[in-house]
Amino acid sequence: MRAVLAAPPPTLLVIAKEPVPGRVKTRLTPPCTPEQAAALAEAALADTLRTLSTVPAGRRLLVLDGAPGRWLPPGWEVVPQSAGGLDVRLAAAFAHAAPGAPALLVGMDTPQVTARMLAEPLSAARRAGVDAWFGPAADGGFWALGLARPTAALARRLLVGVPMSCDRTGAVLLERLNGMTVGRLPPLTDVDGVRDAVEVAALAPGGRFARCWRSVTSGRAAPARDGGAGR
Known part of the structure; x- marks a missing residue:
């Protein structure tokens, strides 16, 4: 019990692009306009x-x-992404984790994720003996990766060189996690194309993404975006 009470809380990392038209969700265009894709x-x-x-x-x-x-x-604190390919940028994100605490990295493409999916496996009582967490994506990739004892060297060893954005991404990463005790998170669908957007909006109908998708598909103009500093 004393060890559970003393367990440090995790660092949560989200890696994302600023939602600027033409730079995000390009696989939704067409049928969406770049502005609609950015709003989504x-x-x-x-x-x-x-x-x-x-x-x-x-x-x-x-x-x-x-x-x-x-x-x-x-x-939320904001830190800049490093330069390089996605594998390098994902690995570098773990360098920002608090020393001595577990870290979980999540992307911006699974708005249907729930707090329970993460809070329970990351709780001090449940994470004892776990070395890593892996959240598989339906397209063969992954939507989450967690490390119980993250270091920059470990993150580079696991991620750098993994082929990204293909149906082998998750399998290659799991191979690199071989020998570690891995906690499996639920499989989720990344929003890449229109079919994904339809599925995800139906899974989380009360969320902002679902409301935006309904607005886009109803034929109305893209919802007003919040905007970003410096743009």
Whole structure:
């Protein structure tokens, strides 16, 4: 019991792009316009940050390519993404984790994620003996990766060189996690194309992403975006 009470709270990391038309959710265009796709990306990011704001954590960090906007909720620190390919940028994100505490990295493409999916496995009582957490994506990738004892070297060993954005991404990462005790998180669908957006909006109909999708598909103009600093 004493060890559970002394267990440090986790660092939550979200890696994202600023939702700027033409830079995000490009696989939704067409049928969406770049402005609609950016509005959907902003909604997905806002839902993700809002949900993770309710998960117990020591620090909450948004690892951002771009500038934050009014969609950023209170309680989040913003740090810039590193240069390089996605594998390098994902690995570098773990360097921002609090020393001695577990860290979980989540992307911006799964607005249907719930607090319970993360809070229970990351709780001090449940994480004893776990070395890593893996959240598989339906397309063969992954939507979450957690490390119980994150270091920059470990993150690089696990992630650098993993082929990204293909149906082998998750399998290759799991191979690299071989020998570690891995806690499996529920499989989720990343929002990449229109079919994904339809599915995710139906799974979380009360979220901002679902409301934005309904607005887009109803034939109305794209919802007004919150905007971002410096743009």
